[in-house]
Amino acid sequence: MIRFENVGLRYDMGPEVLRDLTFEIRARSFQFLTGPSGAGKTSLLRMLFLALRPTRGTITVLGRDAATLKRTDLPAIRRRIGVVFQDFRLLDHMTTYENVALPLRVRGKDEASYRQDVIDLIRWVGLGDRLDAPPLVLSGGEKQRAAIARALIDQPDILLADEPTGNVDPPLARRLLRLFMELNRTGTAVVIATHDLALMEQVEARRLVLGDGRLDIYD
Numbered sequence: 001m002i003r004f005e006n007v008g009l010r011y012d013m014g015p016e017v018l019r020d021l022t023f024e025i026r027a028r029s030f031q032f033l034t035g036p037s038g039a040g041k042t043s044l045l046r047m048l049f050l051a052l053r054p055t056r057g058t059i060t061v062l063g064r065d066a067a068t069l070k071r072t073d074l075p076a077i078r079r080r081i082g083v084v085f086q087d088f089r090l091l092d093h094m095t096t097y098e099n100v101a102l103p104l105r106v107r108g109k110d111e112a113s114y115r116q117d118v119i120d121l122i123r124w125v126g127l128g129d130r131l132d133a134p135p136l137v138l139s140g141g142e143k144q145r146a147a148i149a150r151a152l153i154d155q156p157d158i159l160l161a162d163e164p165t166g167n168v169d170p171p172l173a174r175r176l177l178r179l180f181m182e183l184n185r186t187g188t189a190v191v192i193a194t195h196d197l198a199l200m201e202q203v204e205a206r207r208l209v210l211g212d213g214r215l216d217i218y219d
């Protein structure tokens with residue numbers, strides 16, 4: 001689904017922060033991406049989302065060499081990749097419902113065709129009573145779940161989540177993990193970047209571990 005071959009990354013004239021990364025995110029797979037702070041988790045997620053180009057190596061996304069993609073090809077590919085950013089990126093002037101529905105609205109879909117799906121998904125993440133609330137009145141954990149719902153509304157083939165339990169207490173972190181696992185059971189590949197050891201210990205899952213710019217894989 002997404003394949004990296006000998007990928008390296010440096011920012012400007014700095015040292016290589018990631019080197020010789022060769023791995024694949026397979027369809028329907030579930031994995032954690034981990035490593036100490038500054039190891040490059042966010043940088044790697046940005047490359048997976050085609051928001052950052054590697055300085056060397058090849059990234060193949062959904063069968064296409066990322067280096068040959070045109071700017072106009074990107075929206076269709078990104079639509080198949082859902083992302084939960086570390087800082088949520090919810091729009092403050094919109095309600096939970098409007099934030100979650102936004103990717104569909106941007107695509108020009110008719111609201112009548114998706115309204116119930118959006119409401120059902122918001123209920124699924126446990127925010128059924130926060131439909132009309134703007135992000136400003138949501139707690140950190142509620143914002144987290146609204147951001148997750150928005151990443152899922154267009155039924156992506158792959159979900160990338162950057163520290164999705166970074167702002168929540170352990171019981172909610174466990175609930176979110178169950179949510180990701182349920183999503184994975186329905187066919188979505190999931191990549192969770194985290195340094196939450198307690199979270200990773202709860203499931204037997206593949207681990208991609210970054211350290212000193214390199215990646216070790218534990219299947």
Ligand SMILES: Nc1ncnc2c1ncn2[C@@H]1O[C@H](COP(=O)(O)OP(=O)(O)OP(=O)(O)O)[C@@H](O)[C@H]1O
Pocket residue numbers: 011017035036037038039040041042043044
């Ligand atoms: N835009 C940038 N310009 C220059 N250097 C950057 C940039 N973004 C990240 N870096 C550097 O790249 C390295 C990896 O950063 P990255 O944010 O990917 O790590 P991380 O594992 O996600 O860290 P954290 O767990 O603290 O979020 C760090 O040394 C960081 O300083």
